[in-house]
Amino acid sequence: MRDARGAPDREFERLFAEYGPSVRAWLAVRAPAGDADDLFQDVWTIFCRRWREWTPHPQAEAGDDRPVLSFLYRTCHLVLLAHRRVRSRRAMLPLEESPEPASDGLAERTRQIQIGECLSAARACCSDEDLAVLTAKLSGVPARDIARTLRITESAVDHRYRATVGRIRDRLSGASA
């Protein structure tokens, strides 16, 4: 039985340990560095609330964890979109009406992460939607769920992935030439 409000159950803890790193990596590639930790918490608090609603849990129906991975990917994408909307709204406000950036200490305890040469190249030469496809593919999200999240077709997902990899290769070749 799950606690309605407080402590997480063991299965939630297992999923957090299993997929926390993927969520963190999606955000490391797509979110501004200073915001990634707050957004990480948004993704997981949304998942935690949903987890309390799901009976039976989706992975129990499917016999594996992929529905959870897909849900986290979709949530991460929507959190990023929402974050950009809030930021652009704040940018339009007069300075005296702009709230102070939230900082609660918890986020500050998390660590910055390195994303490596290829992912750095991807970030430098690809659109956010390209990065959304690339990072989903690298983490094993099924193409059908990537397509649903991004509101594109599965063939568009495959096409975009190949084009993105091609662009990264060109950039790295240019850098080494």
Added chain:
Amino acid sequence: MTPEDLHDRLIADWRQAAGPMPRVTATEIAERAAPEQASRVAVLAELEDLRLSFTELHGLLDDQAADVRATSRWTARDVVAHLASWAMETRREAETLLAGGAFDYSIHFEREGGPRAWNQQEVDARARRTPAELFDELDRETIRTMDLMLEASEEVFGAVATLPRTSGDPAEPWRMPLGAMVLMSCWHARLHLRALEELLRKPRV
């Protein structure tokens, strides 16, 4: 560099990025998951998630499916009308709270079955609308609620508000922050969405 080399390097980069966990724990996440503590970003993401779900449901609800009996009283189309009425009510409550106004009406929730009279009245008011019109209302109202979530000041977003929704005898108004009210509406919509999806994905005889 061959495509295979690049693929291997991307995978290696990915493994590095998805390396050590943040120090925030599952317990801390669970403690922060109460709807009253939800951030504006989380509320917006939940609303956008609903919009995606409405679009997916619309794809399943052809004219024939709209007439399928979903509950003892309502067809699938009626349930969508019910969702549209709550999308409207959620937007209306958010709008009133942003304007600093008070509610001059109440929606009373019975111990079982919720606000039955109000629910039926709102479904009846939409009886002549097609599923496409109902989905249009759902999307429009959800987008408007998202705009309101963006417009709300920090003070209005975080303050505990008195809602027109009541329960108990004597009736007591519900009190919660704006974001929690919207999340509660999202939760209610998802309950119906899940039941409808399950129903509509069953093979029809």
